[in-house]
Amino acid sequence: MGRAKLTILPPGKPLSGRAMPPGSKSITNRALLLAGLASGTSRLTGALRSDDTRYMADALRAMGVSVDEPDETTFVVTGSGKLLPPSAPLFLGNAGTATRFLTAAVASVDGTVVVDGDEHMRKRPIGPLVVALKSLGIDAEAPTGCPPVTVRGNGHFASGRVEIDAGLSSQYVSALLMAGPLVSQGANAPLTVALAGAEIGARGYVDLTLAAMQAFGAKVEQIDAATWKVEPTGYSAADFVIEPDASAATYLWAAEVLTGGAIDLGVAATAFTQPDAKxxxxxxxxxxxxxxxxxxxxxxxxxxxxxxxxxxxxxVRFTGIANLRVKECDRVRALSLGLNAIREGLATEEGDDLIVASDPSLAGQTLPAEINTFADHRIAMSFALAGLMIGGVTILDPDCVAKTFPSYWDVLASLGVEYTDIV
Ligand SMILES: O=C(O)C1=C[C@@H](OP(=O)(O)O)[C@@H](O)[C@H](O)C1
Ligand SMILES: C=C(OP(=O)(O)O)C(=O)O
Incomplete structure (x- = not known):
């Protein structure tokens, strides 16, 4: 059980020192899956060990893949080139990547696989991906439009052309692309993945997918901005280095500018390939x-x-964030509630936009506020930044950071941040 709450003591000084973000969640979960689908042993280094990657690793283990963890940042994955039917539903917590990526990949299993998650994941839409799988003739169903999803595979993925509406999540596109090489061996039948609408979330995640696929031997041709052709190559085992997590880095970059400090992340902002580095x-x-x-x-x-x-x-007005409402929680609402708990009027929702009313005089004040994180790691980690500048900021359910950055509170502490009222 995690702790109920934690209050941050503003350090009252610039935060300086060395603080490394952990490995990238997005890249770790892609690499784990592709290594698990390959035949042979792959060594993944610089990897993230957290709730989300544990769910992916455990799901692969349940389907016959060997996943060893020789140290804190390495996974050694040995696959047979084929996932086996698991004996129980795959439970993936609230890991969107694991849930969406596996929903497509398990269509290559010869047998029935149920993909399920926790109560939060069971509210996150997966309908468009299920519709796309069905259009390929794959037997898949998700009666609520959210997990659980039941997929009855016949031993290989389907070829042909599939259209996907990725307005709610780019992960649907990544899922289909990564399943693409898994059509029956020797079949001269590529999978063409095409976007149904112009809209897609952050395109940079599709680029991460293509890069990981290529590293594990896949061949993908980009036909145009909205169409990809994936060859039926299967995957080859590979040694793969995972870069640090850019989303995790944003908290450290923000802590640095807010406090006027100098935090050495050990990696230049320009060195990341993940979208959040922007x-x-x-x-x-x-x-x-x-x-x-x-x-x-x-x-x-x-x-x-x-x-x-x-x-x-x-x-500042934030636009283009409608799909933040279907992440780990409704983030537009959670941000608005948290900011208004600190000071009434600090944030307003306008449609799906969020308007943050700036107030530099907040810094140095004591404004006791309990931040409801809705079990969302990013709400916890971002409001901790407010606690660096304002006294009395209490983060509820602080251990939800374990989803992607289990050492977050320790990393801030290593820079001199202290906490009180921990229960
Ligand atoms: O592909 C990925 O690794 C991710 C894609 C994004 O989600 P959506 O595509 O659902 O917007 C992002 O929010 C998530 O944390 C990771
Ligand atoms: C949206 C997120 O995660 P996921 O979709 O992978 O659960 C996130 O990490 O902010």
Whole structure:
């Protein structure tokens, strides 16, 4: 059981020192899956060990893949080139990547697989992916439009052309692309994946998918901006180095500019391939963030930027964030509630936009506020930033950070942050 709450003591000094973000969640869960689908042994280094990657690793184990963890940041994965039917439903917590990616991949299993998650995941839409699988002739159903999903596979993925509406989640596209090489061996039948609408979340996640697929031997041709052709190659085992997590880095970048410190992350902002690294250029402009920020291409960084915006010189409107409402929680609402708990009027929802009314004079005040995190790691981690500047900020359910950054509170402590009222 995690702790109920924790209150942050503003350090009252610039935060400086060395603090490394953990390995990328997005890349770790792609690499785990692709290594598990390959025949042979793959060594994944720099990996993230957290709730989300544990769910993926355990699901692979349940389907006959050997996953060893020789140290804190390494997975050694040995697959047979084929996932076996698991004896029980796959439980994937609230890991969107694991849930969406496996829903497509398990169509290559010869047997029935149920993909399920916790009460939060059971509210996160997966209908468009299930519709796409069905259009390929795959027997899949999700009666509520959310997990659980039942997939009855016949031993290989289907080929042909599939259209996917990725307006709610780019993970549906990544899921189909990664399943693409799994059509029957020797079949000269590629899978063509095409976007049904123009809309897609952060496109940078599809680029991460293509890069990981190529590293594990897949061949994908980009036909145009909305169409990809995947060859039926299967996957080959590979040794793969995972870069640090860019979304995790945003908290450290923000802590640095908020407190006027100098935090050495051990990696340059320009070295990341993940979409959220784009947030660095914005964070570096603090306290002169732009009046409007389009969060569509850096969605997981929006909570960080929204809390930072509260301390900006001028207000900030966040646009392009409608799909934040179907993440671990409704993040637009959670951000608005949390900011207003600190000071009434600090945030307003306008449609799906979030407007943060800036107030640099917040810094140095004591404004006791309990932040409901809705079990969402990013709400916990971003409001901790407010606690660096304002006394009395209490984070409820602080251990929900274990989803992607289990050492978060220790990392802040290593920079000199202290906590009180921990229960
Ligand atoms: O593909 C990925 O690794 C991710 C895609 C994004 O989700 P959506 O595609 O659902 O927007 C992001 O929010 C999530 O944390 C990770
Ligand atoms: C949206 C997120 O995660 P996921 O979709 O992978 O559960 C996130 O980590 O912010």
């Amino acid at each position: 947030a660095y250029e914005l964070i570096a402009q603090f306290p002169h963030l732009p009046a409007e920020i389009d969060g569509s291409q850096m969605q997981d960084a929006v909570p960080t930027l929204a809390v930072l915006a509260a301390f900006n010189e001028t207000p």
